[in-house]
Amino acid sequence: MGQTADDEVTENPFAPYMEALRQQVEDQDPVLLIGVVVALAVVVITCVFLKYFLTGKTVRSAVLLVGLCESGKTLLFIRLLSGRFKKTQTSITDSSAPYKAKNDRGSTWTLIDLPGHDSLRSQYLEKFKSAARAIIFVVDSAIFQKEVRDVAEFLYMLLTDAVISRNAPTLLVACNKQDIAMAKSAKLIQQQLEKELNTLRVTRSAALSAQDGSVGGSVYLGKKGKDFEFGQLPMRVEFLECSARGGKGEEEAADIDGLEKSLAKL
Structure with a gap:
């Protein structure tokens, strides 16, 4: 027997939300999305460098x-x-x-x-x-x-x-x-x-x-x-x-x- 729509929702309760999120992403301007990704990358890299320098770790060779x-x-x-x-x-x-x-x-x-x-x-x-x-x-x-x-x-x-x-x-x-x-x-x-x-x-x-x-x-x-x-x-x-x-x-x-x-x- 085939699965009903209710069965699919029960198996994957997050499916509707994922589909809505995908739709929103597709509707956004690609340039804006790239900007968001770049901004997030800058934040992550900055955090890594700050952690490195603030902890005072140096290479002892x-x-x-x-x-x-x-x-x-x-x-x-x-x-x-x-x-x-x-x-x-x-x-x-x-x-x-x-x-x-x-x-x-x-x-x-x-x-x-x-x-x-x-x-x-x-x-x-x-x-x-x-x-x-x-x-x-x-x-x-x-x-x-x-x-x-x-x-x-x-x-x-x-x-x-x-x-x-x-x-x-x-x-x-x-x-x-x-x-x-x-x-x-x-x-x-x-x-x-x-x-x-x-x-x-x-x-x-x-x-x-x-x-x-x-x-x-x-x-x-x-x-x-x-x-x-x-x-x-x-x-x-x-x-x-x-x-x-x-x-x-x-x-x-x-x-x-x-x-x-x-x-x-x-």
Whole structure:
């Protein structure tokens, strides 16, 4: 048996309204319709751009190499870019170059070597910190025990920076110069730094606001009421052993496979 008009209405109750809407559209001036569509498109695009800019989202594509003077940052910078050995000297300005990660995505980051001198590091960090996707903090494993306080103070400055804490770039602590017999292991360096950072936090806590845990652009390190551990930080942290020099001779290949694998995950 054939369907009646009442049956069709029951099956699709919106049919009359859709038909009326179609008729109205057909009766409208095509130029007017195009104008309406364009206006709607402009509104949508404007909303998208406003959302993008108002949320302050930026593309962070820099990998910063930081650390104390003579930690091996510049040689590590050269090794990552070219694989070659080159004699270096203390940097007084930044150096940058594109670095292609060893992954299937073909990711390319801007590798930036920042000066390690205590009179320069703050101003260069201020210049580049907002663009940091990752920070490679280079430690001289061979003389770490002598420099542990200085290393911890520099790291404390980094980790309590409000911009770095908010953006949470990956932190790769590169325990360099593992080719030297007296070099400390990555595990020991991590443990010693956690103790030293915990002490620094206690001695500097008086400068922090009691209300929100921040003052002067700084944030509280770790979790209140607990001894500091790197696992408490908002960013991914890895301690890696490496050797930019690589071996006994200058022609030896660098031992930086672990660092390169971590950079490939960014």
